[in-house]
Amino acid sequence: MSDDLDLVFAALADPTRRAILAMLLEDDMAVTDVAEPFSVSLAAISKHLTILTRAGLIAQDKRGRVKWCKLEPEAMKAASVWMQGFGQFEPVNLDAFERFLETELVGDPADRS
Amino acid sequence: MSDDLDLVFAALADPTRRAILAMLLEDDMAVTDVAEPFSVSLAAISKHLTILTRAGLIAQDKRGRVKWCKLEPEAMKAASVWMQGFGQFEPVNLDAFERFLETELVGDPADRS
């Protein structure tokens, strides 16, 4: 029942922040670039990034005047594990995901980096 | 990025509510019994239960003057699946998974429940 879970779940409760995390899944990004697709101020995005950082979901690395944001997916693990305690559902129970795994297993090995 | 995830994650962001869910894992409970271990008012617990219900994490069934609370773990599934997309928890190639999803989107519509 730690405080960490509070921070992680609260951080994930906002759609803008979840969208940011999804973006960072693709690549590390500078704050300005993170803000670009959203129709809110840069200051608002900066706040969101602070919340994500405090939750441990991202890390920010300032190089020069640019602050790079990078995903820290490990932070989600504790929350994920907590939820697993309630399932009934397998970690990767998503139908599409299972189909994906099957195709991947018989597919081009180069795709499994 | 649905609204459902908002409600589920927000509901999970409170330690009292997570504790309630853990209690309900053991057994269905009446509101008064849910409230018993906590040092807050019954009204406060009632509010928590409303939030959990709206998030779909529990269901409340009134029988007589007693309202029984029961876990609905399925509601956690969407959130859990969302998080799985970020793991590391499973050694998967996310880029490949995304490409798979795209190819699937132009595939059989019956697969998209």
Added chain:
DNA sequence: AGCATATTTAACCCATCGGTTGATCTTTTC
């Protein structure tokens, strides 16, 4: 040096949250 770029801070607004107390409603029990 001087200006532009990248990002945060400060001060504010309004809505929501978690909590309280006291009243209310329904159902059970005596």
Added chain:
DNA sequence: GAAAAGATCAACCGATGGGTTAAATATGCT
């Protein structure tokens, strides 16, 4: 029928959340 039990509602309170704009702080460029 009256009292007790189970639960919610209503009104309130202080704190927090997500947003804004404007000012401040670095850093980079020429």
